[in-house]
Amino acid sequence: MPFIPHTEEEIKDMLDTIGVDSINQLFDEIPPELVHNKLDQIPPRMSEMEVTRHINKLAKQDGTPTCFAGAGAYEHHIPAAVWQVTTRGEFYTAYTPYQPEVAQGTLQVIYEYQSMMAHLTGMDVSNASLYDGSSGLAEAILMAVRANRKSKGKNILIPKNINPVYTQVVNNIVKNQEINIIEVDYDAETGLVDHQHLHSFADQDITAVVVPQPNYFGLYEDVHSLTDWAHQQGALVIGLVNPMSLALLSAPGNWGEQGADICCGEGQSMGVPLSSGGPYYGFLTCKEPFVRNMPGRIVGMTTDLDGKEGFVLTYQAREQHIRRAKATSNICTNQGLMVTASTIYMSLLGSTGLRNVAANCIHNTDLLKLKLQGVDGLELVFDGAGFHEFVVRLTDANAADVIAQMAAKDYVAGVDISAQYPELGQVLLLCVTETKTAGDLDDFVAALQDCL
Numbered sequence: 001m002p003f004i005p006h007t008e009e010e011i012k013d014m015l016d017t018i019g020v021d022s023i024n025q026l027f028d029e030i031p032p033e034l035v036h037n038k039l040d041q042i043p044p045r046m047s048e049m050e051v052t053r054h055i056n057k058l059a060k061q062d063g064t065p066t067c068f069a070g071a072g073a074y075e076h077h078i079p080a081a082v083w084q085v086t087t088r089g090e091f092y093t094a095y096t097p098y099q100p101e102v103a104q105g106t107l108q109v110i111y112e113y114q115s116m117m118a119h120l121t122g123m124d125v126s127n128a129s130l131y132d133g134s135s136g137l138a139e140a141i142l143m144a145v146r147a148n149r150k151s152k153g154k155n156i157l158i159p160k161n162i163n164p165v166y167t168q169v170v171n172n173i174v175k176n177q178e179i180n181i182i183e184v185d186y187d188a189e190t191g192l193v194d195h196q197h198l199h200s201f202a203d204q205d206i207t208a209v210v211v212p213q214p215n216y217f218g219l220y221e222d223v224h225s226l227t228d229w230a231h232q233q234g235a236l237v238i239g240l241v242n243p244m245s246l247a248l249l250s251a252p253g254n255w256g257e258q259g260a261d262i263c264c265g266e267g268q269s270m271g272v273p274l275s276s277g278g279p280y281y282g283f284l285t286c287k288e289p290f291v292r293n294m295p296g297r298i299v300g301m302t303t304d305l306d307g308k309e310g311f312v313l314t315y316q317a318r319e320q321h322i323r324r325a326k327a328t329s330n331i332c333t334n335q336g337l338m339v340t341a342s343t344i345y346m347s348l349l350g351s352t353g354l355r356n357v358a359a360n361c362i363h364n365t366d367l368l369k370l371k372l373q374g375v376d377g378l379e380l381v382f383d384g385a386g387f388h389e390f391v392v393r394l395t396d397a398n399a400a401d402v403i404a405q406m407a408a409k410d411y412v413a414g415v416d417i418s419a420q421y422p423e424l425g426q427v428l429l430l431c432v433t434e435t436k437t438a439g440d441l442d443d444f445v446a447a448l449q450d451c452l
Contacts, residue, residue: 070431122253133266136282271345
């Protein structure tokens, strides 16, 4: 908030009205050891002009590095019109549209978003939406447990080659709900799900199987055989996908003979800037039989008394504002502003534009792989085809040190995943999107070669 209008008298009147002595009393539930009153690097008092200069000076320390990192958050070109429209007052300040008679515009935008996401993922229904991709996966798992009533074991198979942060978030959310998260190994040679390890769970009570596409290493999984195997075990299939890749890849609704049952992921790549880590949003789509188990807002089209088309929130009996503790979810944010941006982004690009973006990402990824082949001290870990990302091993250097050296050259040189996958050695997860030119790739390779 750039301007706080409250005077000392107004603050005192507010405190008197609610019957407390100070602002600090409103936060007295915070343990004293967690309270830090002194900001050591901030001067005690500044004028507005001095504050602005000081903040701008701090912001410049971040610089504007060239980004070759991904790992779930991706730098794409966002047309100027996207946020010019998104930040109009009609969208920017709109709250969850509980009153359809005054929120038809917001409801229509959400309905358009749901239609696009359902089409993109090949599913029947989309919600709008969830906090982020990782909590979206957790919600998909909870949804699968509710929906697969034939399974009593609450056993969920999750490959080790999905984003480790997603696995951590899933564990945090579901571990106290008697749900068992069982990790499935990946093949050390290919980087793909180890089918032999997966098949060792055959004929057991499996509630759901998470199928990534692409996986965390950027590689394409054999989603058709994984989906068919899961269904043969009586398990539901949760597709964990990068939505941008679906402009070219087979939609989860078309995987195998029956298609995936639920699909989720992170929507940030569709028109939302990196923005130092957020806000982002999670998407969730499913087949129609499971819609009543789906958390989050769902907008439906209807007709009014005059027969005119209109939009309303539907299936609200699932929601926490009606069912409280019995709701399908109590993580209630729908990240509506981010969803609005994604809707405008997808509308502007259309299916052809999205395909072009995805194709250019693949082209640049393959081109960087080719250019790195001649760099001493570096080798490609997996040689399979993939989207956005790939893993390189540093044979004579420490990954964290190389990232630090590249930062000094104004590069975000990938993500160090050595701690999460120690069996791979010192490795970097590199990412390339459509925003890079051949010259950008040459400069990056030269800088990396210099560091190594």
